[in-house]
Amino acid sequence: MTLPLRVNVAPERADASPGDNLQFDVTVRNASDIVEHYGVEMLGLPDGATVRTEPEVAKLRPAESGTLTVKVNLPVQPPAPAGTYVVGALVRSKYRHDVSRCVEVPIELASVEAITLRVTPEVVTGGRSGQYTLEVSNGGNAPVRLYLTATDPERRVSAVFQPGWLDLPPGMTARALLNVSAPLPWNKEKQRQLTLSATPDLPGATPVIGTASFIQQPRIASKFAKIAGIAAGVIVLAAAIAVPTLLTRANDKPDPAAATQQAPATAGAAATTAAQPPPQQQSAAAPPAATSEAAAPPAQQSEAPAATTAPPAGTGAREIDLTTPPPGVVASDVFRNDGFLVSADPGAVAVAGCENARSAAVVDDPTGKFLTSSSPDDPAKCHEVPLLLDFLQDAPVGAVQVTPLTPNSLTMEITFKDFSRADSATLTVPADLAAKHGGVDQVLIRSTAGPVAVTKLKIAALT
Structure with missing residues (x-):
């Protein structure tokens, strides 16, 4: 039909x-x-x-x-x-x-590629090793396998991805963990720039590039050097005090002839003193001269030491608003210009599901705006992990005061430059205590109830 x-x-x-x-x-x-x-x-x-x-x-x-x-x-x-x-x-x-x-x-x-790569955190500060999270998205219209690599200009960083490649259907996102390690520097902080690549498994494909920084601090080498310097200074100071004292004692030895000539006069004076009746308030257990000396304090002790408090005003103290970064996960060096780095320490207190929570975040919720610890890919998680404030090596800190969002909800562990440690329930490090131990190296803020939430930091330079 x-x-x-x-x-x-x-x-x-x-x-x-x-x-x-x-x-x-x-x-x-x-x-x-x-x-x-x-x-x-x-x-x-x-x-x-x-x-x-x-x-x-x-x-x-x-x-x-x-x-x-x-x-x-x-x-x-x-x-x-x-x-x-x-x-x-x-x-x-x-x-x-x-x-x-x-x-x-x-x-x-035709197929189109639209691969995006995001690294969190962008900066990791640590010793020999550090960890990042890579988030890779396939915004194209064809499935793709991506091989992950990381390099640095000096080729000193070893990188291990888990997993080593990602299979992504169109419109999907996947994550991978990157663990890096490098030789620890000896005498100064070392910043290593990492180039991260996600390369499609196609002939002639162009890799997608991302960057991150790995900052290594020579903690042990620098601290031992400082301790040696402090010890040398103590020896020199002791010598400067001991030598003049020995010379003074040698010059103060009595002359036998002068002592013989003064003996009768001394004896007469003693007899006169003995003839006088004792004062009514004088103790029989000590002679009048001894009582007089005990009642009068030495001239160098006339000023009582000030009470130990947080950094006093007018002594170079600075107050830093910890909530100035925009809400969300922050880079560990966001406060570098203020003299410290910030991160979370999941190894200090075990929190379920937060084993890799090494980031910090600014949170703005109905209770207020505060800085806290967080998961690297979700600022709303892992706020119970301790928060670490690590002061830079070239900016010694002599006094510290941390302001919590909620009073009496946090405690603080202080690590000093001489490796000694102390705890503070008031979140303060007095200036005299910091000076006694060569300054503050870092503080670890723990929670006693609720999240680790802080709003301000007040610090003073070591004097």
Whole structure:
């Protein structure tokens, strides 16, 4: 049976990319013996594609032909999956649905790459090793396998990814852990710049690049050097005090002749003193001269030492608002210009599910705005992990005061430059205590109830 219409489509196939605009000319010939109204539909297009036909209906008399222009717009975001789409151009009568014809038009949709790489935290401060979290997203329209690598200019950093590669379908995101290690520097802080790459498993593919910093501090070497310097200073000071004292004692030895000449006068004075009646308030257990000396304090002790408090005003103390960074996970060196680094220490107190929570974050919720410990990929988690404030080596700190969000909810462990430690329930380190131990190296803030939440830090330079 001969169909009452004939259909041709031009072009017969098309190559396209996400976001392209395609145009097809659909020519229809009315082979029936009556007037017909024909429309065209495009079947099998990618999801999100839009179609517009000009004109929408072709009115054809018997044996008459007409052309309908079909414009197809392919979506950009999210891109349709790459591959071959067999699209059907369906032409049919508006009034007699049994009169229709479909012509297939292959459309080859090319693959596009849109890989993004994010590293948290951007800066890690530690000793020999550090850890990062890589978040990789596939915003393209084809599945891809990505191989992960990390390099540094000096080639001193060893990097291990878990896992070593990621298989990502279109529109999906995955994470990988990166553990790095490098030789510890001897005499000064070392900043190593890392270049992270996610390379698609395709010939000639361009890798996606990210960067991170690994800061290593020479804790042991620098501290032992400082202790040796302090010991040498103590020896020199002791010598400076002992030598003049010995010389003074040698010069103060009595002359025997002078002692003989003064003996009668001394004896007479003693007799006169003995003849005088004793004072009513004088103790029989000590001579008057001894009582007089005990009552009068030495001149150098006339000023009592000040009470030990937090950094006093007017002695170079600085108050730092710990909530100034925008809410969210912060880099460990966000307060570097203020003289310290900030991070979480999950090894100090075990918190379930927070074994890798080494980051800090600023949180703004109904209870207030505060700095706290957090998971590296979620600032709302792991606030019970202890928070570590690590003071820089070139900025010795002589006094510390931490302000909590909630009073009496935190305690603080202090580590001094001489490796000694102390605890503080008041979150303060007095200036005299810090000076006694060569300054403050770091403070670890723990929770006694609720999250580790602090708002301000007041510090003073070592004097």
